[in-house]
Every structure is written in C-alpha cells, then in structure tokens.
Amino acid sequence: KTKAASFALRLFTTPMKGFIKKEQIKFLDSAFQEEFEYDSIPIITYRWPGNNKTVLLAHGWESNSARWEKLVHQLKAKHYNIIALDAPAHGNSGSRRFTAILYSEFINVVTQRFQPEIIVGHSVGGMATMFAFEKYKYDHVEKLVLLGSPSEFHEILHRYTKMLHINKRVYKSLELLIQERFNKLPAEFSTAKSSSSINVDGLIIHDQTDPIIPYSDALEINKHLKKSKLITTQNLGHSLNDETVFDHVEAFLSQ
Template sequence: MQAYVFEPEMVVPTRTALLVHGWTGEAASMSAFVEPLLAEGFRVVAFDLPGHGASTGRELNIPLGVASLAAVARVFGPLHAIVTHSFGGAIALAALAGSVRGQPPVSTERLVLIAAPSSITEITRQFGATIGLGRRGQAALERRIHVVAGNPVEIFEGALQLEAIGLPTLVIHDRQDRELGFHHAQALAEAGKFVTLEATEGLGHRRILKARPVAESAARFVAGEG
C-alpha cells in the first residue's frame, strides 16, 4: 500500500483525517482536500487503493478495499475523520460497519461521503444488465460476490450500514451526477438525523473533487464546524 502523509505547519497535530479515493482514481484525486484540512490543524493521510496509483495489485473489490483501509488505519490511527469519493465511500461504510467477515470494524468520529453509492445491489444489477446477464447469470454474479465478501450483496446497502454506524456524516452529491444519480445521496440522507446532505449543481461525478467550496465544506465539517 502506498500512503502519503501531510503534516500541518506550526501545529502539533492531534487529529488525523484519512482520504479515500474512488474507482479508477488515486490518492492524488483527493488533493484538493489536503490544504483545507491542514489549515484546520489536521494531519492528512491519503493512500492508493489496491490496483490503483502506486499500490500493488491488479484488482479492487470491497473486501480488498476494506482490508487496505483497515491496514492504513492501524498504522496512522486513531482516525478523527474519513473523507471519501464514490466507491471509496462504499469501502468506508463497509469498513466502519464491519460488513466484511474477518475484518474488525474501523473507527472514526466523522465521515464525509462525496458522490457515494447508496446501493451496491443496484449497481451490481445495473452492471449485469449492461453486459447482458440474464436471470441465471445475475444470480451467479451475486453468489460470487457472496463468496468473495463473505456476505450477500444486500449487506452492503449504504443507508442500512450508515444507520447502524450512526456517526456524524456529511453527504455531498451533485444533482447532475450521471454516474451515480442524486437518489443515492437522498437514500443515504434518510439513514438518520445525524446525516447532513449538501447538494451541488453542475459539478458532476468527478469535477466535484476539484471544487474549492466542496473541499472547504468538508474540512469545516471534519473540524466540527458544520
């Protein structure tokens, strides 16, 4: 695992924020969040998920992602906050909820989910439809997920995991996100009153990571100002 550590100047950090990128991304994808978090006095840790960036491996799934996140948390924890994008949000939710068998839950005090999926089941079935899987093929795919993850795909429903975790969470999602529609954010927001939903306009699924107001909003929330 390749990790990157950023220390604030003139401050002895007592809290750590972990950045988790999404599918086909890398630690550098989350670079816009580093400076605002440093300004709030946090040590910032980012890492490349398996098969991404400078980390080794040729594949990525939720169990591998959870194992890598847990490993980074053991080295750099305790974690005050986890800030995620896209599939990184699904990984963080599974890690925090203890949804992968054999992996003890990761702990943090605050969570930021940017353009995160609420339903791995929905995504799996959309994928199956896209590649032309019939009923039997889809069932076989979901059985394979059960074998790899140690739990059926339904266990990884984001809103249910978030409800079980119950920690202060900021959900940021663009209304024009074409990769993961805004309904994912709405479903996550329904997990409980501990969830704050912020909608953006016209940033899509990836440009949202480069928007300064998004990074600043995330940093304020992580610092307990939102």
C-alpha cells in the same frame, strides 16, 4: 453460464484506469510515503504532517490519491495531519483486482495505524469506509464525509450488467458467484445498512445530476446515518472535485 459469470466478475473487479500519471507524481512526491500490508498485499499511503486532527482520505474507482490535491492544499493551510491511501489495484498499491471489501480492509489497516478522527471517502471509497467502520467499530473517529458515495452494491452491479447486455441467467450466476466468494449476496452489501449502526457526525455531499451514482443513493444513506447532514450540489458531476465542495468539507471539520 458460470464461465460467463466468472468473466463478468473479473471485468467488474479490474480497473482500467487509476494509474498515476506523470503530472501527478510531483504532488504525491511532496508527501511522506509509507507502505503497509494486508494479506501480503502492499498498501501505499501518503502523509502530509500537521498538528491539527488527523484526516484519512479514501479515493474512488479508477482514481488514486492524487485526486485529493485541492483538498490537501486546503487542509494543509489549516495544519491538519493528512493521510491518503491508494486502493487495491489503484495508484501504487498492490493487487490486480479491486473489491469494496478488500478496500475496506486496506482502510482498516491504515486507520489502525494512524487513528484518524476524520475519514473522507469519495464514491466507492465512502462505501468501503462504511464497511470498515461497521466491522471494526472505531471509537476514535468523530466525523465521516461521504462524497458521491453509492448506497446499494446490487444496484451498481445491475447497472454494470445492463451496460454489458448480460442476460438474467448469467446475472443469477454472477450473484451466486459473489455469494460464494464473500458469503453474502450482493443485496446485503449496502452503505445505507452499514450506516444505521454508526453514530458519528456525517456529512454527505452529492450532485443532483451525478451521472454515475444516482442522487437517490445519498438520500438513502442520509436516511440511515443517524447524525448526518446532506448537501446537494448542482452541475459538479460525480467527481465533486471542486472548491465549493471542499469549503463545505473544511467548514464541517472545523465545527
């Protein structure tokens, strides 16, 4: 059972996509690229300089910094200083495995370096941002934007194991394996719980029919994040890579 659990965890932490495609290179090459490190793992960042506030962008699972192209163009027009980072095992960053905890440490390294006033996270990028914020308590961050972000880690794990038809005993072993590695049970990793200790303005955008992360996750986070506003979209799916979404983001940043 432990062998099966180890295999399941390895699969769960290994992205199959997220590599940079040919057509994305040109956009990423328009940025200043800089490398940092966490625990000897390379973190690749992209910077489009501006004299407005600094915005950090954290992409989601099986994606990379090129997913922000539309938003970057929009924010550049308003002269924001924009930084994006590639997550562990994604884009040009290092590591063969991905976890939201490791991602939160990447986000922290980049946050300490660039001191952004605003952080925008898509999907697990939002979750990792909240984990970093809860742990490191940034006093320079004024606003947070969560796009299609998950609330409860154990629910993601549960959906994943259901998809793989993993039985209850293996699931139990998997939970214990995670506890062994991270000193917490899956149920303790929660964006909503992390949110309750955070006191900055938040914008949550989630699609009502998101097929990957249920809309109820947004309601849960919104309940815990003290100064948050929830915007619900229709038929934009999980990616939310849409002008109407980015118009909401831009309006929120300029408030």
